[in-house]
Amino acid sequence: MEPEWLRRELDDNQLEAVTADDGPILVFAGAGSGKTRVLTYRIAYLLTCRNVPAHRIMAVTFTNKAAKEMRQRLEQLVGNLFQPAWVGTFHAVCTRMLRLHGHSIGLPKDFVIYDEEDQLSLVKRILKEKDIDPNQFPPPAILSAIGAAKEQQVTPEELAEIVENPFQETVAKVYRDYQTRLQEAKAVDFDDLLWLALRMLEEKPEVADYYQSRFLHILVDEYQDVNRTQHQLTMLLAAQHRNLFLVGDDDQSIYSWRGSDVRLMLEVRNHFPDLRVFVLTNNYRSTQVILDAAWYVIKRNIHRQEKRLRAVRPAGEPLILFRAQDDREEAAFVAATIIDLVKQGANRYSDFAVIYRINAQSRPFEEVFVRWGIPYRVVGALRFYERKEVRDIIAYLRLLFNPADQVSLLRIINTPPRGIGEQTMSRIQELASLKGLPLGVAIFADDLLPSLPPRQRGGLMRFRQLMERLRQGLNEWKLSELIQAIVELTDYDEYVRKAEGDLVGQERMSNILQLATAAEQAFGDEPAAQSLPRFLEQIALLSPQDAADWRGDLVSLITAHSAKGLEFPIVFVTGLEEGLFPHSRSLDDPFQLEEERRLFYVALTRAKDRVYVTYAQRRGFSTGRWGESRFALTDLSRFLLELPSALVVEWRGVPTAQGLIPMPSPPTAAPRTPVSDWSKVLQPVSPSLPQPIRASEPGQSPAQGPFPVKTGARVRHRDFGIGKVIAVAADRRLLTILVQFDDPSVGLKRLALDMAPIEILSD
DNA sequence: TGTACAACCCTTTTT
DNA sequence: GGGTTGTACA
Numbered sequence: 001m002e003p004e005w006l007r008r009e010l011d012d013n014q015l016e017a018v019t020a021d022d023g024p025i026l027v028f029a030g031a032g033s034g035k036t037r038v039l040t041y042r043i044a045y046l047l048t049c050r051n052v053p054a055h056r057i058m059a060v061t062f063t064n065k066a067a068k069e070m071r072q073r074l075e076q077l078v079g080n081l082f083q084p085a086w087v088g089t090f091h092a093v094c095t096r097m098l099r100l101h102g103h104s105i106g107l108p109k110d111f112v113i114y115d116e117e118d119q120l121s122l123v124k125r126i127l128k129e130k131d132i133d134p135n136q137f138p139p140p141a142i143l144s145a146i147g148a149a150k151e152q153q154v155t156p157e158e159l160a161e162i163v164e165n166p167f168q169e170t171v172a173k174v175y176r177d178y179q180t181r182l183q184e185a186k187a188v189d190f191d192d193l194l195w196l197a198l199r200m201l202e203e204k205p206e207v208a209d210y211y212q213s214r215f216l217h218i219l220v221d222e223y224q225d226v227n228r229t230q231h232q233l234t235m236l237l238a239a240q241h242r243n244l245f246l247v248g249d250d251d252q253s254i255y256s257w258r259g260s261d262v263r264l265m266l267e268v269r270n271h272f273p274d275l276r277v278f279v280l281t282n283n284y285r286s287t288q289v290i291l292d293a294a295w296y297v298i299k300r301n302i303h304r305q306e307k308r309l310r311a312v313r314p315a316g317e318p319l320i321l322f323r324a325q326d327d328r329e330e331a332a333f334v335a336a337t338i339i340d341l342v343k344q345g346a347n348r349y350s351d352f353a354v355i356y357r358i359n360a361q362s363r364p365f366e367e368v369f370v371r372w373g374i375p376y377r378v379v380g381a382l383r384f385y386e387r388k389e390v391r392d393i394i395a396y397l398r399l400l401f402n403p404a405d406q407v408s409l410l411r412i413i414n415t416p417p418r419g420i421g422e423q424t425m426s427r428i429q430e431l432a433s434l435k436g437l438p439l440g441v442a443i444f445a446d447d448l449l450p451s452l453p454p455r456q457r458g459g460l461m462r463f464r465q466l467m468e469r470l471r472q473g474l475n476e477w478k479l480s481e482l483i484q485a486i487v488e489l490t491d492y493d494e495y496v497r498k499a500e501g502d503l504v505g506q507e508r509m510s511n512i513l514q515l516a517t518a519a520e521q522a523f524g525d526e527p528a529a530q531s532l533p534r535f536l537e538q539i540a541l542l543s544p545q546d547a548a549d550w551r552g553d554l555v556s557l558i559t560a561h562s563a564k565g566l567e568f569p570i571v572f573v574t575g576l577e578e579g580l581f582p583h584s585r586s587l588d589d590p591f592q593l594e595e596e597r598r599l600f601y602v603a604l605t606r607a608k609d610r611v612y613v614t615y616a617q618r619r620g621f622s623t624g625r626w627g628e629s630r631f632a633l634t635d636l637s638r639f640l641l642e643l644p645s646a647l648v649v650e651w652r653g654v655p656t657a658q659g660l661i662p663m664p665s666p667p668t669a670a671p672r673t674p675v676s677d678w679s680k681v682l683q684p685v686s687p688s689l690p691q692p693i694r695a696s697e698p699g700q701s702p703a704q705g706p707f708p709v710k711t712g713a714r715v716r717h718r719d720f721g722i723g724k725v726i727a728v729a730a731d732r733r734l735l736t737i738l739v740q741f742d743d744p745s746v747g748l749k750r751l752a753l754d755m756a757p758i759e760i761l762s763d
Numbered sequence: 764t765g766t767a768c769a770a771c772c773c774t775t776t777t778t
Numbered sequence: 779g780g781g782t783t784g785t786a787c788a
Contacts, residue, residue, distance in 0.1 A: 062778085063778085089778070090778080091778055115778095116777080116778095135772090138772095190777090190778055191778090193778090194778090254776080255776080255777080255778090257775080257776065257777090258776085258777065258778075357775070357776075358774070358775050358776070359774080359775085359776085360774060360775090363779090380777085414764095417764085417765070419764065419765090420764095421764050421765080422764085423764080424764095455764090459764095541778075542778090543777075543778065544777075559775090559776065559777095560776080561775090561776045561777070562776085562777085580775095583775055583776080584775090585775065585776095586775090595776095599776080
């Protein structure tokens with residue numbers, strides 16, 4: 001009998017799924033139907049009501065953030081009880097299995113994980129050695145072909161046999177070297193993590209048996225986005241106990257370009273004919289209007305299971321459509337609307353998300369937001385861990401952990417410059433391959449040095465001493481101290497300041513400090529030798545959602561892909577133009593077009609209360625793509641036309657820094673009229689259209705007066721706490737200050753003096 | 764070897 | 779716009 005707390009928190013449908021008996025279960029859970037909730041409560045139910053030991057449960061989520069939230073939720077529900085359960089992404093779970101048993105298939109325990117940047121630099125390197133022209137065979141294209149092969153579980157040898165053209169031939173050749181190099185470097189890439197784990201289970205019955213008997217229950221979220229390897233892994237892991245709990249929504253499948261395939265979700269029944277299916281259609285997130293609008297769009301897809309979501313909440317307000325002259329006006333409209341609503345006190349900044357199709361679209365929004373003082377975060381654009389300085393330090397750490405890691409070695413052997421140039425490197429490489437040693441090992445071989453000319457020897461000596469000193473420190477220092485030591489021993493500080501000036505240098509050093517703080521928070525006083533592997537693993541497997549800083553009252557700028565699984569009271573879906581959303585690369589393929597439509601569906605259903613859809617009649621590639629000021633005329637997205645006109649009102653206003661000036665009549669004065677005729681919206685651009693009012697008319701420049709705050713002053717920020725002003729600058733017509741906050745996890749922030757919620761404590 | 768500067772690509776989404 | 783590559787020179 002299910003306890004009271006379950007009944008209280010779940011509706012009948014959810015309860016039925018959560019408390020279902022053992023056996024294979026598939027839950028079709030529409031957007032906002034409490035999918036993650038059902039998964040979490042299922043685990044809590046298994047732990048408390050069915051007395052399943054936590055260490056016999058594996059739960060797979062889509063992002064680490066989702067895993068973390070699930071753990072927190074479980075903590076509230078059942079306390080520490082859940083701790084031994086395996087909760088994480090497919091990649092994290094596979095890493096764990098490979099660390100434990102990878103030796104059975106010859107994988108060293110201390111393997112490192114190469115991310116896309118590492119992969120790319122390896123491919124480039126191979127091209128160079130093989131004397132292949134990267135213009136003719138672009139490294140990213142080769143890499144993605146290798147990735148596709150791996151997703152299909154095609155080996156280099158198999159690929160070599162099925163090549164049909166010179167490009168594929170090149171790919172096959174590079175692929176072979178690429179795998180060899182990975183092995184030499186004791187490295188695996190993202191695809192290897194999955195594939196190797198699968199191979200291990202397939203080839204080593206004793207390992208398979210261990211996991212199959214250990215895990216009584218396998219639960220997987222977002223099953224519509226698994227690829228073949230992940231699917232096979234799931235089937236295999238559940239083969240013995242057959243307790244499978246899969247949750248997914250075919251309407252939200254948006255990763256087929258990465259090898260995922262919705263059909264796999266429907267194929268589960270082939271493995272488990274007694275599969276029980278539950279369908280959740282009560283939506284707890286959005287208004288009915290939003291759901292209806294989304295449904296009218298998604299129902300155009302032919303390849304889907306028909307289902308319609310019912311809102312638990314009231315009908316709500318219609319969608320608002322804004323037609324902007326160009327992308328700058330689009331951004332201004334969004335900014336002005338946010339200012340209006342925040343001023344009214346109805347919303348805070350963190351209630352808003354600006355969703356777009358491609359990352360490059362964030363720029364115009366960022367520009368207006370900075371100018372008008374709207375605080376924001378960009379989710380996933382340049383991630384923290386992708387910053388050059390952070391990656392440099394990580395490369396040092398990785399090399400310490402695994403001296404065979406060539407990509408890291410090549411990255412830092414002369415960073416900061418220590419006189420090891422191309423000449424030296426090719427000489428060393430020659431000697432290393434002569435001895436058959438990995439580069440990172442050969443460098444430390446004693447008989448290497450005498451064979452070098454004195455000048456080359458000097459640089460190399462410095463590097464050796466540096467690494468030896470750091471390696472000694474592994475056991476005496478904790479991780480944060482090790483990072484500090486790397487910075488000090490390499491004079492990294494001086495290097496960045498010299499290369500990029502004091503201001504940028506400060507910012508870069510602050511990022512490194514944040515890295516150290518993250519290490520400190522995660523591992524405290526543990527010796528670096530112990531914590532290092534886990535630290536490296538954590539940062540290798542981060543998603544944009546994981547890497548984003550979600551603290552603070554900030555507007556989120558985010559791609560539709562990254563927004564999956566999130567929700568916001570107010571959502572702007574922007575750039576609804578043919579060729580952008582849907583993207584031009586999808587226009588000629590009906591299957592891909594359906595995926596674009598699902599992506600739009602995902603974007604719409606992120607919203608709780610209100611949706612704004614916007615498009616620009618001209619998009620300046622000055623901001624979107626490379627720096628020309630050429631403008632292209634755009635067509636309205638077909639997805640807009642698929643929205644039922646009764647649910648949409650067009651609302652044109654003039655965006656200003658003070659908010660939106662409604663035009664022609666205030667939006668509250670008369671009931672807004674629904675868009676009655678799409679052809680009006682579709683009007684071609686005419687040169688006689690009134691120009692948008694310039695929102696940023698030059699006022700008197702604050703830069704001319706004395707600065708109200710001096711460098712060195714201490715300030716208090718509402719969200720970030722107390723900090724010290726490091727620099728003051730007049731940026732356009734706006735005063736900005738650079739503040740180093742005392743809380744090292746906040747670090748350095750650039751703030752608009754007029755707008756940011758700060759008070760000046762002292763000079 | 765390191766640096767300064769011109770010339771070239773580029774952008775779809777990401778574990 | 780920005781990041782990378784190639785060339786000329788200290």
